Amino acid sequence: MTERSRKQIVLAAYLGGVNEDILWEHPEAGSQIDFSTFRHVAQTAERGRFDYFFLAEGLALRERDGQVFDHDVVGRPDTIPVLAALAAVTSHIGLVGTLNATFNEPYELARQLASLDHLSGGRAGWNVVTSFDAFTGANFRRGGFLDPADRYVRAEEAVAAVQALWDSWGEHAIAADPVSGRFLADARAGEFEFSGRQFDIGGRFTVPRSPQGRPVIVQAGVSPQGRDFAAATADAIFSPFHRAPEAHEFYRDIKARAAGFGRDPSHVKVLPGTSFVLGDSKADAEEKARHILQQQLTPRTVQVLFEQAWNRDLSAFDVDGPVPSLPPLVEGPPFIQGRAFVFGDRATVVRGWQSLAEEKGLSLRQLAATVFGRIDYTGTPQQVADELDAFVQGDGADGVVVGSHLVPGGLDEFVDLVVPLLQEKGSLRTEYEGSTLRENLGLPTP
Amino acid sequence: MPMSSPTFHLAIALDGAGWHPAAWREPGSRREELFSPGYWVDLVQEAERGLIDFVTIEDTLGLQSADPFVPDTRTDEVRGRLDALLIASRVAPVTERIGLVPTVTVTHTEPFHVSKAVATLDHVSEGRGGWQVKVSGRSDEAQHFGRRELVGFEAGLADPAVQTQVVELCDEAAEAVEVARRLWDSWEPDAEIRDAATDRFIDAEKVHRIEFEGRFFSVRGPAITPRPPQGQPVVAALAHAEVPYRLAARSADVVFVTPHGLDDARGILAQVAAAVDAERRDPGRERLLVFADLLVFVDTAAESGAARLQRLDGLGRALSSDAAVVTGSAASLAEQLAELASLGFDGVRLRPGVLADDLPAIVDGIVPELQRRGLFRTRYEAATLRGQLGLSEEVADRYAKAVLR
Numbered sequence: 001m002t003e004r005s006r007k008q009i010v011l012a013a014y015l016g017g018v019n020e021d022i023l024w025e026h027p028e029a030g031s032q033i034d035f036s037t038f039r040h041v042a043q044t045a046e047r048g049r050f051d052y053f054f055l056a057e058g059l060a061l062r063e064r065d066g067q068v069f070d071h072d073v074v075g076r077p078d079t080i081p082v083l084a085a086l087a088a089v090t091s092h093i094g095l096v097g098t099l100n101a102t103f104n105e106p107y108e109l110a111r112q113l114a115s116l117d118h119l120s121g122g123r124a125g126w127n128v129v130t131s132f133d134a135f136t137g138a139n140f141r142r143g144g145f146l147d148p149a150d151r152y153v154r155a156e157e158a159v160a161a162v163q164a165l166w167d168s169w170g171e172h173a174i175a176a177d178p179v180s181g182r183f184l185a186d187a188r189a190g191e192f193e194f195s196g197r198q199f200d201i202g203g204r205f206t207v208p209r210s211p212q213g214r215p216v217i218v219q220a221g222v223s224p225q226g227r228d229f230a231a232a233t234a235d236a237i238f239s240p241f242h243r244a245p246e247a248h249e250f251y252r253d254i255k256a257r258a259a260g261f262g263r264d265p266s267h268v269k270v271l272p273g274t275s276f277v278l279g280d281s282k283a284d285a286e287e288k289a290r291h292i293l294q295q296q297l298t299p300r301t302v303q304v305l306f307e308q309a310w311n312r313d314l315s316a317f318d319v320d321g322p323v324p325s326l327p328p329l330v331e332g333p334p335f336i337q338g339r340a341f342v343f344g345d346r347a348t349v350v351r352g353w354q355s356l357a358e359e360k361g362l363s364l365r366q367l368a369a370t371v372f373g374r375i376d377y378t379g380t381p382q383q384v385a386d387e388l389d390a391f392v393q394g395d396g397a398d399g400v401v402v403g404s405h406l407v408p409g410g411l412d413e414f415v416d417l418v419v420p421l422l423q424e425k426g427s428l429r430t431e432y433e434g435s436t437l438r439e440n441l442g443l444p445t446p
Numbered sequence: 447m448p449m450s451s452p453t454f455h456l457a458i459a460l461d462g463a464g465w466h467p468a469a470w471r472e473p474g475s476r477r478e479e480l481f482s483p484g485y486w487v488d489l490v491q492e493a494e495r496g497l498i499d500f501v502t503i504e505d506t507l508g509l510q511s512a513d514p515f516v517p518d519t520r521t522d523e524v525r526g527r528l529d530a531l532l533i534a535s536r537v538a539p540v541t542e543r544i545g546l547v548p549t550v551t552v553t554h555t556e557p558f559h560v561s562k563a564v565a566t567l568d569h570v571s572e573g574r575g576g577w578q579v580k581v582s583g584r585s586d587e588a589q590h591f592g593r594r595e596l597v598g599f600e601a602g603l604a605d606p607a608v609q610t611q612v613v614e615l616c617d618e619a620a621e622a623v624e625v626a627r628r629l630w631d632s633w634e635p636d637a638e639i640r641d642a643a644t645d646r647f648i649d650a651e652k653v654h655r656i657e658f659e660g661r662f663f664s665v666r667g668p669a670i671t672p673r674p675p676q677g678q679p680v681v682a683a684l685a686h687a688e689v690p691y692r693l694a695a696r697s698a699d700v701v702f703v704t705p706h707g708l709d710d711a712r713g714i715l716a717q718v719a720a721a722v723d724a725e726r727r728d729p730g731r732e733r734l735l736v737f738a739d740l741l742v743f744v745d746t747a748a749e750s751g752a753a754r755l756q757r758l759d760g761l762g763r764a765l766s767s768d769a770a771v772v773t774g775s776a777a778s779l780a781e782q783l784a785e786l787a788s789l790g791f792d793g794v795r796l797r798p799g800v801l802a803d804d805l806p807a808i809v810d811g812i813v814p815e816l817q818r819r820g821l822f823r824t825r826y827e828a829a830t831l832r833g834q835l836g837l838s839e840e841v842a843d844r845y846a847k848a849v850l851r
C-alpha cells in the first residue's frame with residue numbers, strides 16, 4: 001500500500017440555528033441575536049484555525065398548525081450584514097452565509113456577496129439553498145411562484161448569472177490614474193448579459209472584481225438533482241450524512257459525480273454537520289451526552305419533530321409510549337411549515353421508523369434519540385480527535401461543520417482541547433497559510 | 447448659555463472619493479482603496495471624531511453616471527460601488543456612537559429583505575442603524591432585474607408618463623417602508639421569554655403576522671429577525687419636490703432637502719410643513735426632522751474652497767449638483783448653517799466635495815465653529831441614533847395589546 005498524504009480536515013463553525021439541538025434554557029446560554037454572540041463564536045473558531053464561520057437562513061418563522069414555533073429558538077439576523085460586521089473583528093476565517101436562490105435575484109445576490117468579499121478581504125462564501133414553498137413565498141412579492149421541479153433549474157441559473165456578474169469586471173478594469181484622468185481602464189467594465197428560463201437580464205454591474213474573483217459556493221440539499229448541482233457547481237457541500245455508512249456512500253457518490261462533470265473531486269469538499277461532547281473519560285462524556293440529549297428532546301420537541309414526518313397532529317400520543325402505527329398524511333397540507341424535511345420520502349421514512357421502533361422496542365422519545373440525536377463524537381479530547389481524524393482520513397468526509405448545543409460558549413472547549421490534538425497529528429493547520437477562503441480551502445482561483 | 451444642550455444636527459454624506467467628479471484625482475484621495483474596508487472605516491471614524499450625528503452612504507442599483515437619469519460610458523470618474531448597507535455593517539463594530547444610514551433601494555428589492563437587513567444593521571450597531579429610502583426609475587436598472595419595464599427618464603421629467611411613474615414609484619416606496627416598519631414591530635419588545643417551565647422560548651402571542659395587503663405587494667410576516675434595538679430604526683429620504691415631500695411626510699423620520707438660498711429654504715420648509723399636514727394625520731406621530739443638504743468646499747491652509755472647486759472643475763466635467771454648492775472658510779460656512787438653524791431646519795447634511803480634504807475641514811473647522819456659537823453638542827449624549835436625534839427611544843409597538851389597569 002502506498003502512503004497517501006494526510007488529508008487536511010476542513011472545519012466550519014455553525015451558529016445561529018433554530019433547531020432543537022440548542023439548549024436555550026441552559027444557565028450559560030447567551031443571546032441568540034446580540035452581535036457579541038456572533039463575535040464570540042467567530043473569534044473562537046478563528047483561534048482554532050477553522051476554515052469558515054457559517055450561518056443558516058430561513059425566510060419564514062417555523063409554524064406548527066398555523067402557530068409560530070415557541071419551543072425552539074426563534075428568530076435570527078440577516079446573514080450577510082452579520083458576516084460583514086464579523087469581518088471587522090476577524091482577519092482570516094471565511095464567512096459563509098446561506099441565501100435562498102428562489103426568493104433573491106442574481107443582481108442583488110452578486111452585489112451582496114461581492115461586497116462582502118471586498119469588505120472581508122476575500123473571505124466570502126454563499127451557501128445556496130432552494131426552499132421554494134408557498135408558505136415562505138407569502139413574505140415576498142411573487143409569493144410561492146416556483147414549481148418544486150424547477151428549484152434547481154432556478155438555483156443553477158442563479159449561480160451562473162451571479163458568476164457572470166462577478167466576472168463582468170476584469171482584474172485590471174480600474175486604472176485610477178490621476179495623471180491621465182482615467183479611472184476606468186475599460187469603458188465597458190461591468191457589462192453583462194444573461195438569459196435563461198428563469199432570468200433575462202443585462203446591463204452593468206456595480207461592484208468591481210472582488211479579491212476572490214468568485215466567492216466560494218456551498219450547497220445543501222440531498223436529492224439527485226441537488227447532488228448533481230453540487231457536484232457540478234459547488235466548492236463545498238453542507239451534508240446531513242454524518243455517520244457511517246451513509247456518510248461514506250454520500251462521499252463516494254459526490255466525488256464520482258464531480259469527476260463525471262470533469263472536475264477534480266478534491267475541489268468539492270463534503271462537510272457534514274456534527275456535534276461533540278467532551279468528558280474526562282468516555283463514560284463521563286457519554287453520561288453528559290445522554291443528559292444533553294434528554295434536555296434537547298423535550299416532550300414538545302419530540303412531538304413536533306415527528307409531526308413533521310407524519311404530517312399530522314400527534315399531541316394525543318405519549319412520548320414515552322409506543323410509536324404510533326398511523327400512516328403519515330402524504331397528501332395533506334403541511335402541518336409543519338418553514339423547515340425543510342430532509343429525511344426523504346415521508347411514507348418510506350415513517351415505515352422505516354415504525355419497524356425500527358418495533359424491532360428494538362423503542363418509545364417515541366427513544367426513537368427520537370436514535371433518529372434525531374445529533375451528538376456524533378463523545379469522549380476525551382484525544383478520543384474525539386482520533387475518531388474525527390479517522391472519519392476524515394477514511395473518506396467519510398473532508399471535514400465537518402461543528403455546531404454546539406451551547407451558544408455562544410460551546411465551541412470553546414473544542415478549540416481549546418481538540419484542535420491542538422488535530423494539529424499535533426498534522427491534520428489541521430497551526431497558522432493560516434493564505435488570506436482568502438479559497439486559499440484556506442485549497443481551491444483554485446478562477 | 448442655553449440651559450439645555452443644542453439640538454442642531456450634523457450629518458455627512460459619504461460617496462466614493464467625494465461629491466466632485468474629479469475628487470478621486472486629488473493627492474490625498476485614496477483612489478486605490480475606494481472598495482476596501484479600511485477606507486470606509488477611516489472615514490466614519492473621522493466623522494465620529496467630529497461628533498457627527500450620522501453618516502449616510504450613497505448607493506444605487508446601477509453604475510454612477512454624469513446624468514442621474516441615464517447611464518453613461520465615461521471613464522474619467524469613479525465608477526463602481528459596494529453595497530452601502532454592508533459597508534455600514536462592516537463599520538459598525540469599529541465605531542461606537544455615530545449613526546449609520548446607508549441608502550437602500552426599494553424599487554426592485556423585497557421589502558421583507560430590506561426590513562431584516564436594516565434590523566440587522568441596528569443589531570450589529572447596537573441601536574445606531576437607519577436607512578435612506580431610494581427609488582429606482584431608470585430603465586437600465588430595471589433591466590438588471592428583468593422583472594418589470596420602467597419608462598425611464600429619457601423623455602424628461604416633464605413627460606406625463608414619467609410623472610405618473612414617479613408617483614407610482616413613491617407610492618410603492620411608501621408601501622415598502624410601511625411593511626418594513628410593521629415587520630420591525632411584529633416582535634413585541636418582550637416576546638422572548640425563555641420559560642423553561644413551559645418549554646417556551648418566546649411567547650407566541652407577542653410575535654405577529656403583519657398581513658399587509660397593498661397595491662404593489664402583500665407580505666404576511668412576522669419578521670424572522672427579532673425586534674431591532676431601536677424598535678424603529680431611523681428612516682430618511684431625499685426629496686426635491688412635492689411628491690417626494692409627501693412620501694417623506696408619510697414614511698420618514700428625516701427628510702433631506704436641497705434649498706438654494708434663504709428664500710428658497712423658507713419656501714421648502716413651508717412646503718414640507720404642508721406635506722406633513724396633509725399626510726401625517728396620526729396624532730401620535732413624531733415630528734419630521736428637516737435637514738438641508740449642502741455640498742461643501744471648505745478653505746484649507748493650502749487653497750481656498752472656491753479655488754479648489756474651480757481647479758477641479760477645470761480637470762474634466764464641472765460639478766453639477768441638486769444641492770447648493772457652498773465654499774468658504776469654516777467660520778463663514780458655520781454662519782450659513784446658523785442661518786439655516788434659525789429658519790427652523792433641524793440640521794444639515796454636508797456632502798464633502800473632496801472627502802480627503804473637506805471631511806477633516808468639517809471636523810476640525812466647522813464643528814468647533816458651531817460649538818463656539820453654542821449650536822452644536824460637545825459630546826455624544828444618547829446611546830442610540832433615535833436618541834441622538836431627539837426621537838423617542840421608547841417606540842410603542844403597534845401590535846401590543848393595550849394593557850388595562
Ligand SMILES: Cc1cc2nc3c(=O)[nH]c(=O)nc-3n(C[C@H](O)[C@H](O)[C@H](O)COP(=O)(O)O)c2cc1C
Pocket residue numbers: 055056057058059098100128129130131132220221222223224225226227238239240273340342
Ligand atoms: C444540511 C442541510 C442544511 C440546510 N440548510 C438550509 C438553510 O439554512 N436554509 C434553507 O432555506 N434551506 C436549507 N436546507 C434545505 C435545502 O436547501 C433544500 O431546499 C432542501 O434540502 C430540498 O432540496 P433537496 O430536495 O435537494 O434536498 C438545508 C438542507 C440540508 C440537507
